[in-house]
Amino acid sequence: MTTYGLVAVIAALVAVWLVAALGRWRRSRRARRRGARAVRGEDRAMALLEDAGYAIVERQARITWAPLVDGEPQVIELRADYLVECDGELLVAEVKTGDQAPQLTTAATRRQLLEYSVAFDVDGVLLVSPECGTIQRIDFAVRAVRRRRA
Numbered sequence: 001m002t003t004y005g006l007v008a009v010i011a012a013l014v015a016v017w018l019v020a021a022l023g024r025w026r027r028s029r030r031a032r033r034r035g036a037r038a039v040r041g042e043d044r045a046m047a048l049l050e051d052a053g054y055a056i057v058e059r060q061a062r063i064t065w066a067p068l069v070d071g072e073p074q075v076i077e078l079r080a081d082y083l084v085e086c087d088g089e090l091l092v093a094e095v096k097t098g099d100q101a102p103q104l105t106t107a108a109t110r111r112q113l114l115e116y117s118v119a120f121d122v123d124g125v126l127l128v129s130p131e132c133g134t135i136q137r138i139d140f141a142v143r144a145v146r147r148r149r150a
Helices: 003-051 107-117
Strands: 055-065 076-086 091-096 124-128 134-138
Touching: 003 055, 003 076, 003 091, 076 107, 076 124, 091 107, 107 124
Parallel strands: 091 124
Antiparallel strands: 055 076, 076 091, 124 134
């Protein structure tokens, strides 16, 4: 291999390494910004909840839940943003920031709230959007509406 060929291989390897490092840095920066936004949102949500008359019982409330899979318990740890009380009721308050997440039409949000409603065994769940300044109470119906078969 000539000197020029060796230099070209080394330059290509350095270029590949630089591109990968830049990609990691960009992803890391994006994750840090998203995390900082979430923390700011949770702080604003706490003030919003307290201003609305909710007492904060626990922040980052954790429980161990064991749904049965084929009759066997599958232990899962869940963490909700807040447990709050108001008028003798215990509720889970989940904080969502961004454009899509604070909406019940977002499937992931809806499923998470339903899971919290069941697992935490609370009187209801709250969907808090600090960016919009809203607190929505979500109560899931006990019975689903079923389509009739023809």
